[in-house]
Amino acid sequence: MEASTHWNRSPGPAWPVSGQTRFVTLDEVVLESGTRISPARVAYETYGRPNAARDNAILVCHALTGSAHVARHGPQDPLEGWWEGMVGPGRALDTSRYFVICSNVLGGCYGTTGPSSPEPVSGRPYGMRFPAITIRDMVRAQRGLVGHLGVRRLLTVVGGSMGGMQALEWAIMYPEMVASIIPLSACGRLSAQGIAFNQVQRLAITQDPGWNQGDYYQKPGPVAGLALARMIGTITYKSDQCWNQRFGRKRGPGPGDQDCFEIENYLFHHGKKLVDRFDANTYLYLSRAMDLHDVGRGRGPYEEVVQSIRCPVLSVGITSDLLFPVYQQRELVQLLRRAGRRARYAEVESALGHDGFLVETGRLAPVLGGFLDELVSCEQPMAGGDA
Amino acid sequence: MEASTHWNRSPGPAWPVSGQTRFVTLDEVVLESGTRISPARVAYETYGRPNAARDNAILVCHALTGSAHVARHGPQDPLEGWWEGMVGPGRALDTSRYFVICSNVLGGCYGTTGPSSPEPVSGRPYGMRFPAITIRDMVRAQRGLVGHLGVRRLLTVVGGSMGGMQALEWAIMYPEMVASIIPLSACGRLSAQGIAFNQVQRLAITQDPGWNQGDYYQKPGPVAGLALARMIGTITYKSDQCWNQRFGRKRGPGPGDQDCFEIENYLFHHGKKLVDRFDANTYLYLSRAMDLHDVGRGRGPYEEVVQSIRCPVLSVGITSDLLFPVYQQRELVQLLRRAGRRARYAEVESALGHDGFLVETGRLAPVLGGFLDELVSCEQPMAGGDA
Numbered sequence: 001m002e003a004s005t006h007w008n009r010s011p012g013p014a015w016p017v018s019g020q021t022r023f024v025t026l027d028e029v030v031l032e033s034g035t036r037i038s039p040a041r042v043a044y045e046t047y048g049r050p051n052a053a054r055d056n057a058i059l060v061c062h063a064l065t066g067s068a069h070v071a072r073h074g075p076q077d078p079l080e081g082w083w084e085g086m087v088g089p090g091r092a093l094d095t096s097r098y099f100v101i102c103s104n105v106l107g108g109c110y111g112t113t114g115p116s117s118p119e120p121v122s123g124r125p126y127g128m129r130f131p132a133i134t135i136r137d138m139v140r141a142q143r144g145l146v147g148h149l150g151v152r153r154l155l156t157v158v159g160g161s162m163g164g165m166q167a168l169e170w171a172i173m174y175p176e177m178v179a180s181i182i183p184l185s186a187c188g189r190l191s192a193q194g195i196a197f198n199q200v201q202r203l204a205i206t207q208d209p210g211w212n213q214g215d216y217y218q219k220p221g222p223v224a225g226l227a228l229a230r231m232i233g234t235i236t237y238k239s240d241q242c243w244n245q246r247f248g249r250k251r252g253p254g255p256g257d258q259d260c261f262e263i264e265n266y267l268f269h270h271g272k273k274l275v276d277r278f279d280a281n282t283y284l285y286l287s288r289a290m291d292l293h294d295v296g297r298g299r300g301p302y303e304e305v306v307q308s309i310r311c312p313v314l315s316v317g318i319t320s321d322l323l324f325p326v327y328q329q330r331e332l333v334q335l336l337r338r339a340g341r342r343a344r345y346a347e348v349e350s351a352l353g354h355d356g357f358l359v360e361t362g363r364l365a366p367v368l369g370g371f372l373d374e375l376v377s378c379e380q381p382m383a384g385g386d387a
Numbered sequence: 388m389e390a391s392t393h394w395n396r397s398p399g400p401a402w403p404v405s406g407q408t409r410f411v412t413l414d415e416v417v418l419e420s421g422t423r424i425s426p427a428r429v430a431y432e433t434y435g436r437p438n439a440a441r442d443n444a445i446l447v448c449h450a451l452t453g454s455a456h457v458a459r460h461g462p463q464d465p466l467e468g469w470w471e472g473m474v475g476p477g478r479a480l481d482t483s484r485y486f487v488i489c490s491n492v493l494g495g496c497y498g499t500t501g502p503s504s505p506e507p508v509s510g511r512p513y514g515m516r517f518p519a520i521t522i523r524d525m526v527r528a529q530r531g532l533v534g535h536l537g538v539r540r541l542l543t544v545v546g547g548s549m550g551g552m553q554a555l556e557w558a559i560m561y562p563e564m565v566a567s568i569i570p571l572s573a574c575g576r577l578s579a580q581g582i583a584f585n586q587v588q589r590l591a592i593t594q595d596p597g598w599n600q601g602d603y604y605q606k607p608g609p610v611a612g613l614a615l616a617r618m619i620g621t622i623t624y625k626s627d628q629c630w631n632q633r634f635g636r637k638r639g640p641g642p643g644d645q646d647c648f649e650i651e652n653y654l655f656h657h658g659k660k661l662v663d664r665f666d667a668n669t670y671l672y673l674s675r676a677m678d679l680h681d682v683g684r685g686r687g688p689y690e691e692v693v694q695s696i697r698c699p700v701l702s703v704g705i706t707s708d709l710l711f712p713v714y715q716q717r718e719l720v721q722l723l724r725r726a727g728r729r730a731r732y733a734e735v736e737s738a739l740g741h742d743g744f745l746v747e748t749g750r751l752a753p754v755l756g757g758f759l760d761e762l763v764s765c766e767q768p769m770a771g772g773d774a
Contacts (some may be wrong), residue, residue, distance in 0.1 A: 192630035192650040196622045199651050200615060207611045209596060224594045228587060232619065235583045240712060243579035260390075261678065263579040264586050291648065294636060325627060346551060 018069040018079045018113050020045050026144040029106060035131040037165045039120070043111025045105035046097035049086055050151065055179075057151040058372075059142065059161030060094055060102040061166035063358075064233075064286050065278050067110035070102040084129045085361030092365035092372070093158070101149065105166075106141040107133045107286055109279035116217065116279045126281075128214035133285055135162070140167045146177070153177055156372065157169050158183035160357030161324065162286065165293045166334075171309045172295055180375050181309075182238050182368060184316040185357040187328035188335075189294035194323060197236050198287040201229035205280050214281050226280040227271030234270045239320035239353035306332060307339035315373045316346045316364065318356030344371065403455040404498050407432050413531040416493060424519040426507070429532045430498025431455050431490035434474055435482035437538065442566075445480055445759075446529065447489040448546030448553035450745075451620075451673055452665050454497035457489040465557075472748030479752035479759070480545070488536065490756045492553075493528040494520045494673055496666035503604065504667045513668075515601035520672055522552045522680045526560055529553070533564070540564055543759065547571035547744030548711065549673065552680045558696045559682055559712040565763055568696075569755060571703040572744040574715035575693050576681035579709060584623050585674045588616035592667050601668050613667040614658030621657045626707035626740035693719060694726035701758045703733045703751065705743030731758065 021043050028038035045068045050057060060070050062082060071081035071088055080113020081087065088095045102110035107130070115130040146154065157178055171181045187194075208225025216222065222302055247263040254260025255268060281306040296302035313336055317329035326347060336343035346367045350356045357364070403561055408430050415425035432455045437444060449469060458468035459477055468474065474481040491499035494517070502517035504573040533541065544557040544565055551573020558568045574581075593610025603609065626743035641647030642655060670714050700723055704716035713734060723730035733754045737743045744751070 050678075132599070189636060191623065191627060192634040192636065193627040195616075195636075196630065196650050196654060197646050198620065199648075199654060200619045203615050203618070204591065204594075207591075207615060208594065224590075228590050228594060231583075231590070232587045235580065235587065240578060240580040240709075241580075245581065247579040249576060249579065249582075261579070261582050263583050267583060267586060322627075 017043065017067070018029065018045060018073075018077070020073045021068055021111055022046075023111060024145055024148045026141065026148075029137065029141050029144065029331060031137045031140070032130060032134050033077045034158045037113060037131065039075065040106065040144075041111070041114045041117070041142060042106075042113075043105050043108075044101060044145055045070070045073070046102075046149070047071065047073065047100040048098055049239060050075070050099040050149075054302065055152060055153060056097060056157060056207070057099045057145065057146075057149075057154050059154050059170070060093065060100060061138075061142070061163035062102065063159070063161040063163050064283070064290070065274065066104075066163070067108070068069065068102045068104045068112075069110075070100070070116065072316060073116070084356065086368070089302045092361075092369040094369075097242070098155065098372075099151075099374075101146065103111070103142055103145050105138040105286065107138070107282060107289065109282040110150075114279070115183050115214065115281035115285055125217045127217070128281065130281070130285065130289065134289050135165045135169050136173060137210070139166055139173055142166070142170075143174060143177075153179060155375065156180040156182055158182035158184070158368070159186075159384060161186060161354065162290050162293075164357075165290065167307070168295055171313070172299075172305065173313055175310055178311050180312040180371070182316065182371065183329070183332070184364070185294075185318055185321055185329070185354055186315075187324050188332055189296065189302060190290055190292075191324075191328070193194050195291045196292065197232065197323065198291050201232050202284050202287055204228040204232065205284060214284075216280070222280045223275050226275050226278070226283060227268075229276040229280075229283060231267040231271040234267055236323045237353055237355045239322055239351055241351040242353060245351065303335055306335045307341065307342060309336060312342040312344075312366070312371075314346065316348065316367060318353065318360065319347060319349050320351050320353045321356065323354040326355065392455055396759040402677070404430065404454070404463070405432060405460075406463065407460045408455055408498055409433075410498060411532055411535045413528065413535075414466050416524065416528045416531065418518060418524045418527070420518065421523050424493070424500060424518065426491065427500045427528060427531075428498070428504070429490050429493075429500075429528050430495075431488060431524060431532055432457070432460070432489070433489075433536070434458065434460065434487040435485050436487040437536075441538060442540060442542060443484060444486045444488060444533075444536075444541050446533065446544045446557070447474065447480065447487060447531070448544065448550035449489065449492065449549050450548040451670070451677070452661065453491075453550070454495070454500075455489045455491045456497075457487070460758070466538075470745065470748070473752060473755070478490060479748075479756040481756070484763075485542065486761075488533065488538070490529055490532050492525040492549075492673065492678065494669060497529070502601065502668035502672055504603055512604045514604070515668065515674065517668070520550070520622075521561060521676050522556050523542040526552075526553055526556045526678070528673065530561060530564075534731070542762065543567045543570035544567055545571070545755070546573075548573060549677050549742065551744075552677065555682055555696070557684075558698055558700070560693065562697055565698050567699040567701070567758075569701045569703065569758065570716070571751070572705055572708055572711045572741055573702075574680075574711055576683065576689060577677055577679075578711075578715070582678045584619065585678050588619050589671050589674055591619065592614040592671060598667060601671075603667070609667045611663050613662050613665070613670060613774075614655075616667075616670060617661040618654040618658040623710045624740055625743045626709055626738055628707060629740060630671065632738065652736070690722055693722045696728060696729065697760075698763065699729040700730075701731050701733065701755070703735065703744070703754060705740065705747065706734060706736050707738050707740045708743065710741040 164183030209351035317326035512592030595609035704713035
């Protein structure tokens with residue numbers, strides 16, 4: 001274990017890492033490509049306590065721009081987490097019962113080693129010299145953390161979007177270590193459309209002269225490009241129905257007091273907001289890792305690899321998800337059931353699209369809470385729900 | 388009337404204007420904003436001949452990157468039109484029966500006055516000094532052309548996407564001049580999501596340093612930015628299902644022999660292709676005109692304005708359209724019928740998304756042809772189809 005300080009973009013504000021973030025330095029993480037990242041630091045937070053049997057641990061995996069700070073550590077914690085409403089005492093991931101672990105992914109910019117971290121010899125940020133990573137590499141780093149925490153078996157691995165990809169890989173890579181997984185708004189392999197939307201977002205960054213081949217850490221960096229990438233992403237995170245309800249054709253003053261559509265101002269706002277809290281190179285690396293996500297890659301036929309998952313699976317979809325449409329979450333359960341596995345599909349009716357997994361905590365909580373209750377009471381939840 | 392030569396991007400290839408393109412110079416077009424464009428040249432092509440009664444004229448309106456060249460003028464014509472399969476002898480828009488007119492829109496770059504045209508006094512391209520235009524302004528310019536051609540009444544005004552917006556405006560602005568309209572994959576007002584996708588495409592252009600505030604006509608211009616805009620657009624023009632069927636996760640060599648997903652190569656290809664044939668400033672102006680499209684603007688409640696359309700309307704939707712979802716084409720017909728108007732809705736089952744109106748000519752031809760046949764035989768097509 002190691003104390004704090006990580007290499008932030010400079011000048012400009014530091015990315016907000018919670019005061020509760022802890023760090024473990026792994027000697028190395030051997031990537032799927034064979035490349036080694038050595039040493040590799042993993043930033044993490046924990047909530048609740050391990051029980052005596054050490055069988056109450058839950059690993060929460062974050063999506064593209066998330067961090068280890070999944071929720072506040074009590075009412076005094078000033079920094080809002082990305083899944084407030086799901087994690088805490090009495091919530092679905094009940095920290096009075098479960099030991100909840102959340103870590104920043106490998107390649108991230110919230111304390112875990114990534115492209116903005118210092119390269120060991122030079123001490124300069126890796127930039128594009130950071131090796132390409134995959135979802136499996138993120139899971140390898142998490143495996144190191146879980147071992148460090150003395151946890152041998154996870155009650156569940158849960159996450160949405162890129163977090164759900166990690167949950168699926170956990171069940172395949174370390175089946176002996178996971179009692180169940182809960183992928184939300186996820187898929188077993190990214191669709192062509194998903195790759196396409198990622199590609200244009202990456203181009204928005206790399207075509208910004210401020211990106212400078214990823215070497216911008218002493219400069220403002222690709223501010224406009226990262227904002228544009230986020231704006232494109234944001235469109236795909238909700239739904240046509242949601243935008244109609246929320247903004248329609250309403251107008252208001254935009255940048256420079258120009259008259260704009262409210263939807264434009266909303267996107268501007270969210271673009272700018274991300275620039276202040278996220279590293280453009282990390283965006284590139286994690287986005288590419290999502291493109292590469294395919295549980296079948298190098299293992300065998302896709303269907304068979306999905307069907308090799310032996311633990312109970314709760315797959316959750318949001319009806320209006322444009323980016324990870326519900327057929328993807330259904331398909332996972334259909335494949336698993338066809339192989340006689342214990343899999344449940346739950347669909348949440350919502351106009352909030354892909355963001356639904358983050359925002360619809362009121363509807364998700366009973367679904368996840370119920371699954372966990374069954375899991376704890378009999379360790380064999382039945383395969384309810386229609387897929 | 389005036390002969391050829393229009394101001395093209397330089398250096399670089401000229402935008403391909405058909406040898407059959409003719410031009411009319413209008414003394415002025417008074418815009419909705421009150422600004423005058425004077426003179427305003429309109430590039431157009433015609434197919435077939437006016438009949439003695441001069442009641443067989445059809446105006447075809449193009450979408451964002453279209454031109455007056457809707458189809459070949461016979462088998463010798465080297466340049467493919469944007470709606471081949473729909474326009475020609477024996478086709479739905481049967482040039483042995485109908486006098487088909489198609490013009491490049493105001494603000495365009497295929498011969499009609501637009502931001503790349505020379506400003507009258509300086510002779511330099513307008514660039515961003517070109518006034519903001521609306522769909523209604525495009526229709527005003529078309530009205531000038533139609534008058535010049537001695538046509539008093541159009542049998543129909545037909546077009547997809549931005550072309551369908553023009554068709555709707557024709558029926559409202561010049562009701563005495565249109566016997567029917569056929570908007571395809573269109574809407575009465577652009578949705579928030581549509582505005583959002585346009586916004587990020589415009590930003591891709593204007594954030595490219597090569598854009599230079601629109602003053603790039605002696606330089607390469609915003610090559611990367613325009614390509615990126617087109618790539619974003621292209622994703623939205625088809626559908627998740629289409630991309631899955633066509634590309635899935637197939638890989639192949641991309642730029643610089645890098646291993647890419649085929650969907651990425653497809654988008655790169657279409658991005659580059661547009662740069663060679665289209666003006667970035669025109670892209671900005673037409674995209675904004677689409678944002679501003681709302682038949683109710685300045686006229687009254689949206690529903691009432693739609694319901695003021697008195698001619699028969701055939702509204703066509705493509706099931707998988709992401710950008711102009713079918714509820715929009717259905718809504719037009721529902722509103723019209725509620726007011727006792729003659730309106731028909733036709734839905735084409737296709738995975739080709741918004742591009743379906745361009746590509747699914749085999750399925751569209753009988754729908755459009757049948758509507759026109761009824762119109763000619765009784766001038767009162769019945770209101771079939773379910774809306």
